[in-house]
Amino acid sequence: MSEKNARIAPDRVATVVRETGESKIAVTLNLDGTGKAEIDTPIGFLKHMLSQIARHGLIDLKVEANGDLETGSHHTVEDTAIVLGRAIDEALGDRKGIVRMADRTCPLDEALTQAVLDLSGRGYAVINMGIDNNVGEFPADLARHFFEAMAVEGRFCLHIRVLAGQNEHHVIESAFKAFARSLRDASRIDERNPDAVPSTKGTLTG
Ligand SMILES: [Mn+2]
Known part of the structure; x- marks a missing residue:
């Protein structure tokens, strides 16, 4: 390999810990993992x-998430999204060489969800879960809230659209799968342009 092509990419790993009066969350992730x-x-x-x-x-992900469950699952789920978003942002580093954008649609039986992701450096979320079933420890509206909080803290733009589905478990799970596939595609290093930040501004973190 020539000198020019010998750039050693930094490890895309991060550990973020956050403790508040409502929760204690610790996330360690490796964007270039194997799915552990x-x-x-x-x-x-x-x-x-x-x-x-x-x-x-295909992310190695270690999460410890505990909180004031006597108030319900809301605080713990929300705070996990915040810390996971921060860990994704930190692991992406200067975002040099990444593909940056991805669009994935994933089914789970009758449910079908599209997740479109832009690792733009700016947090923005447009989440339409398509169902309004709000019971249980992880209702659809909490899933919406999870994605919004993660996008803002992760400094990426995320659109999620549920295209079909009836069963709440299936709908939410298809959304997480579609997000995961989009993150895998958008965060990978583009072998055609590994040394450039994919922005005409020259930065995705400024
Ligand atoms: Mn399931």
Whole structure:
């Protein structure tokens, strides 16, 4: 390999810890992992969804998420999204060489969800879960809130559109799978342009 092509990419890993009066969350991730998930939280559905991000994003993801569950799952889920977003932002570093944008649509039986992602450096979210079933430890509206908080803290633009679906579990899971696949595509290094920041502004972090 020539000198010119010998750029050693920095490890795209991050650890972020956040403790408040409502929760204690710790996230360690490796964007260039193999899909290994180590999720420690009493909220079963959150564990199931974070495992989707790891598996389908090919991200190694370690999460410890505990909070004031006597108020319901809201604080713990929201704060996990905040910390996960910050970890994604930190692991992306200067965002040099990334593909940057991706558009993935994933089914789960009758459910079908599109996730369009731009690792733009600016947090923005347009989330339409398509269902308004608001019961249980992880209702659809909390999923919307999760994606919004993660996008803002992760400094990326995320559109999620549920195109079909009836079962709440299926709808939410298809959204997490579509997000994971989009993150995998958008965050990978573009071998045609590995040394440039994919922006006419010259920066995705300024
Ligand atoms: Mn499931």
